[in-house]
Amino acid sequence: MPERGHFEAAASACGVLLSVGGWMVGDNPETDMHGATxxxxxxxxxxxxxxxxxxxxxxxxxxxxxxxxxxxxxxLPTY
Incomplete structure (x- = not known):
């Protein structure tokens, strides 16, 4: 499972903080779904x-x- 830091880096590259939430789109149950959750x-x-x-x-x-x-x-609604 990817470390949280990978998701934090991806969020940062998008100009947002991981702490505000978001969505992960993927096709791998373990690395994409479990890691994102x-x-x-x-x-x-x-x-x-x-x-x-x-x-x-x-x-x-x-x-x-x-x-x-x-x-x-x-x-999805935008904020």
């Missing part, structure tokens, strides 16, 4: 034609592909 992020799991396997932490949202992931994120 441990860092306090909500998650979008991209299935890419595969059945999502049971993992210690299910994504908040599961979508078939990246286009659908973008659509989910675009529907």
């Amino acid at each position: 441990a860092a306090g992020l909500r998650t979008v799991g991209v299935a890419n034609g595969r059945k999502w396997i049971n993992s210690p932490r299910e994504p908040d949202v599961i979508v078939p592909g990246i286009v659908e992931a973008i659509e989910v994120l675009r529907r």
Whole structure:
């Protein structure tokens, strides 16, 4: 599982603090979903034609592909 520092660096590169929350989009249950959840992020799991396997932490949202992931994120309220 990635260390929290990786998620902090990614947030910083986007000009935000990890402490304010956010979303992680990925396709790996352990490194993407579990790591992001441990860092306090909500998650979008991209299935890419595969059945999502049971993992210690299910994504908040599961979508078939990246286009659908973008659509989910675009529907979120902005602050």
